[in-house]
Amino acid sequence: MATFEEQTACVVEALFSDLLGEEECDCRSLEMDSAEPAPPAAELPAGFDPAVIASRLRQMGDQCNLDFERACPEALAEVLKGKMERFGAAVDSLSRSWRDQNPELVYEAAFLCVSVKLIMYLAKKAPAMVHPNLLIRAINGNSQENLHH
Numbered sequence: 472m473a474t475f476e477e478q479t480a481c482v483v484e485a486l487f488s489d490l491l492g493e494e495e496c497d498c499r500s501l502e503m504d505s506a507e508p509a510p511p512a513a514e515l516p517a518g519f520d521p522a523v524i525a526s527r528l529r530q531m532g533d534q535c536n537l538d539f540e541r542a543c544p545e546a547l548a549e550v551l552k553g554k555m556e557r558f559g560a561a562v563d564s565l566s567r568s569w570r571d572q573n574p575e576l577v578y579e580a581a582f583l584c585v586s587v588k589l590i591m592y593l594a595k596k597a598p599a600m601v602h603p604n605l606l607i608r609a610i611n612g613n614s615q616e617n618l619h620h
Contacts (some may be wrong), residue, residue: 473516475611480527486525511527528587531583531584531589532584543568546560555600
C-alpha cells in the first residue's frame, strides 16, 4: 500500500500536469532523477485516482480569493526572490489570514486552498522556480505538524 507521502507525490504530479497542460502524469519518483528506472511504486489503494483528487484541489485553489501581495508581502517577496524554503511559511501565514476572513474553514482546508492557489500564482509570476517538490514538501510537512498538535 502506498504511503501518504507517495500518494501526495502522485496527486501533486497530476495537479502540475493539469496546471501545465501536460498530457499525462507518470507519477514518477521525484526523489530519483537518474537514468535508472525508478523502482515500482507501492500499490495505490483501489479507487485512488490522482487526477480526480488533483482536479478537486484545483477547484479548491480557485475558491481562494486572497490577495497574496497584500496579505503576506514579506514572505511572498522572499519566495519570488527565489527563497523557496519560505514557501511553507508563506502558505501557513496566508492560510491563517484567509481563515481569519472565513472562520467556517478548518485550517487544513484553508492550507490546501492557499497552497494550490499560491502554486498557480507562482507558476504565472516565476514559472522556472515552481516544482512539484515544493508543494509535496509543504503538504507532507503540514500533515506531520498536525499529527503532533
